[in-house]
Amino acid sequence: MATTTLFTLHLCRFGQSFSKKLFSTSPSSDTLLNPHHVTFHHKLRRPNSSSAPAFFRRFSTVAAASTSGEVNYDGIGTADEKYDVIVVGGGHAGCEAALASARLGARTLLLTLNIDRIAWQPCNPAVGGPAKSQLVHEVDALSGEIGKIADRCYLQKRVLNVSRGPAVRALRAQTDKREYAMQMKSVVESTPNLSIREAMVTDILLGKNDNVEGVCTFFGMKFYAPSVVLTTGTFMSGKIWVGRTSMPAGRAGESASHGLTENLQRLGFETDRLKTGTPARVDIRTVDFSGLEPQHGDKEVSWFSFDPDVHIEREQMCCYLTRTTGRTHQIIRDNLHETPTYGGWVEAKGPRYCPSIEDKIVRFQDKESHQIFLEPEGRSVPELYVQGFSTGLPERLQLPLLRTLPGLENCSMLRPAYAVEYDYLPAHQCARSLMTKKIQGLFFSGQINGTTGYEEAAAQGIISGINAARYADGKQLIVLERESSYIGTLIDDLVTKDLREPYRMLTSRSEHRLLLRSDNADSRLTPLAHEIGLIDDRRWKLYQEKQARISEEKKRLRSVRISGGDLAAEVSRVSGQPVRDSSTLESLLKKPHIQYGILDEHGFGNIELSRIEKECVEIDIKYEGFILRQQSQLQQMVTQQHRQLPEDLDYHMITTLSIEAREKLSKVRPQTIGQASRVGGVSPADITALLIVLEANRRKAQEQSRYKIMNAMRAKALEEEVPEVSCTETVSS
């Protein structure tokens, strides 16, 4: 009877067009014929389930494929080397991946080259900025850590683009780099299910079915897990450059990781090299700030995290502005032959959004001066980050160059600027779940996928962490659609488009950014995080209460009407528009320049609402028309865009596609029509051709499966009695 219930239930859910899809795929025939083949999983809900019998069903295949003993999960002595998820790398991607995985209940191992450098900020210790802050909010909405740590360790916070619209408003925090690393390290260390170990991973262990089984380290250790996340950053065959001199290193003073690239290549992965750099650091005590323009933090501090527990204000530090001088430009012009790009010994150009100072001076010769930001790196460190001043000049020229800047005339340099070159794996080799297409259970995240930035790394990290844990658990992988979030946009771009430079998130990369704001990151993503078990009950309760308050308040503003009075007078003065009698508060908020604050001032506000909640209410009401229009545009588009493409489609055989499209699509192997349309070189005509092929294939499959089903039914009819279940009504309805 249980099956019957299930059956009816599904029918109801399927609704009318059930029949159409019923025959639309051809499930493997043996599954079809064997009712016992369908397996059900117990939902894995831990942290503390110590018993969890034979953790993951998937392991059955793994165990069968490997030598006995090694993969025996019940074994006592070797239990330490066997995990559900192994994360390689302890940077911003690695930390989020390991935390998400462990929080989902997977036994997770974090392997890093140096435990003291967990969550290190090797470049500018800053978090957020346009588009990046949205990523941080989204990661936080999924219960990631980056936003909380940045909120705890900030030196200065500013909201950028304040008056330019809610979607581009961006929080940026200067953080204390030592404190940041320590805080993150302590979170990682204290998370249940998460172990840390220093190791240099040199190889991937493979199972028989092109699946990952674990990793192998330089010293010969083997760690086993069905899911492995690689977050190698700049370390894979990393090489740093100062002037013409180079040495193998992942970062200044830290050894590179060798061997892994070759082994990945051996497995058939395509690798390539990228380059990035970081400017010099000067001693803050040797800088004369008296003549420089200070840049203070916001008086009213904003927060990355939706968790009010980390909203603790602290004293802010000041940043300063200086400018390049004629002398700076002179030194650079005189020594252009000493720079890698213009000297001609490095082919690769740096990212366009992060040009070296020599690039700026050569390309924009008419600009007499460029802004340089001086930003402290911590409360207890004397280092000052010289933003906008990265250079490939040799070290002997760097100090003289720094000393041409006003305020830095007598400075001493603590670290020279350097560039770093590293291996990455073009991300078209990953699916949007960030699992590689070649090897099941292997995930890539962060700079290994060609991105730059802590926020981009964290965003990928949390997705790969979630999926690694889910994969190990035998669950469906999660994909954030492009339209759902900046995280989705980031990953979609990475796996679909050709990369010319390290990828940085920018608001202009999102087609519907009005819908992907910081303020609604939680209402977009937290429900998902809750459903998959990442958000704990406390956060979920907070979230629900917040949404309820916002919703209630919007209802109240729609119903409360005013006629005349101080508020009406002020509103018409500020907005320059008349206020009609018995206007709702909602209609007042829709007028230009009217903010919730005005309601507060005249006693029409709701004192129970927090500043953030008021902002949400204001945005929802003020821009309702635009938001709805974008939403409906999106939905029109999505109809076709989300049509799935079969994975085994042989594009080379589709002669109606252009040759270029066949090649590009074979390489990228997009998962949806929308993704296919974003692959460079694929025209709308190609998309039409694809749709036709899909439909023709579907029809063929339908014919076949109908034939098979009929045969199967006939066979069954001979074997079994007809059970007395009256399902006909449901069936035919």
Added chain:
Amino acid sequence: MLRASEKPNAVMAHLPALRVLLRHINCLIPPPRTSMPALCTIRATCHFLLLSPKPRKLHATATSKGPENHALLLNRDERVARNVTPSDVVEKGSTIAAIVTSLGGPPGAVGIVRLSGPSAVSVAGRVFRPAKRSKNNDWKPMSHVVEYGVVLDSEGNVIDEVLAVPMLAPKSYTREDVVEIQCHGSEVCLRRVLRTCLEAGATLAQPGEFTLRAFLNGRLDLSQAENVGRLITAKSVAAADAALAGIQACLTRIWFDLILQCNKISLRMQCIELLTEIEARLDFEDEMPPLDLNIIMDKIHSMSQDVESALEAENYDRLLQSGLQIAIVGRPNVGKSSLLNAWSKSERAIVTEIAGTTRDVIEASVSVNGIPITLLDTAGIRDTDDVVEKIGVERSEAVARGADLIIMTVSAVEGWTSEDTKLLERIQSAKSSTGSLIPVILAVNKIDCNPRAETDWDRGCQSHDIFSKRVFTCAVTGQGLQDLERAVLELVGLDAIPSGGRQWTVNQRQCEQLVRTKEALERLQSSIKEELPLDFWTIDLRDAALSLGQIIGEDISEEVLSNIFGKFCIGK
């Protein structure tokens, strides 16, 4: 359960097998509600993943290379979901429109504009007014029931009498909601109806798109299906052939097209440039010099004007083909026929001193700025007992009703008379029967006989603000005829056209692009007026750039970014 119900017995008899199958399919496919996987599918998937009573093993299939059965998450902003009523979110997929009867040959008696898509009915409802009007404004057609009515443009003017044939999903060619509007077969008429539909929210169908939709929605059988690809390519080949033929037949026209292309590209480039300026500020706030909003607004304004003038070309195009019908009406013996003769530089109409000389409608052709104009001289309208003249008067009134424009002639010598007032009333009543307003020009003729009349008329005319324009003419000397032509051009919206005529023509596709661009720019200007933040400007600028794009769905972001990096010194 369409297919299964074909064999109900078999289904009943083999339930266990079916059950297995169902369970299996439950694992593999998200529950579809429409034949195209739409939003609801995705939502359902998600819902499915999360709330499914039993977790499912998803990577059981041996053929699959990985567990790529993903949960797809669409923007499910709970906050938005809370204030959106379901009816706001129903529209899935676009609604397309096209003229489906052949164009180019001699006009057929009837032509058809077809709409297909989820909002076909609502788009049709916006342009179509059934003769039997229901109380509420929503058009709720019954499927496969023909309705008679008129098509109205956005300003409420009647464009044509039509029959609307609603065929609701799935019982239609495309298996979507389809509305076919049968209107008069001339190209001008069809294009006007199509344009109205486009303005009401439909998009212009690609060649073969109806058939493509029919196929994708499972309408054609497999053997037909395999021909669809060929069919569509064949269509584009045919189009190319037609284009080739066009080159030979009409080189100049192609050349005109090219000019417009250039013009359009530059419009698109202007959008991209503006986007570059704005986006650079949004992504690199603290590194950029401040934006000069006035310059931006000026640019937007001049772009709007460019689009307007390009659309005017479309108007002009239409007029080039159809021409204008101008009826000259008035009391007897005010000089209507003289006016016609003077204007057409002919002796087409007999002119005498006897009132009521003209008994029938007399046509003469003139060309104003290249637009063919048919002048219709009519019998003087008055109450008469003469049988022949009476018929003439009736005809005059009929002609006035059917004209694009009316020139009401009065005599400067006699001034405004009570009969003129009566006549005006007649014209007015004639107008209300068709529902649309025909512009009327007041021509004060015989001005040479009473030059002082010009000042007197100013007062007299105020009471009759029905007149769109007033000119003083003298049919004998030809005085004021140029004023008359100018007034005519102004009224049909072509006053800005240089006397040499337009340099280009606009085809349907370009017209759609221009309509969309115009809408986007109008929204943009209202955003500016409402002082919305800068980010909101980019939304409509993007739309404008996309509408002007050569390819649907092209990637503007990358272009804007390249521009930003090329133009500005950015980077820390």
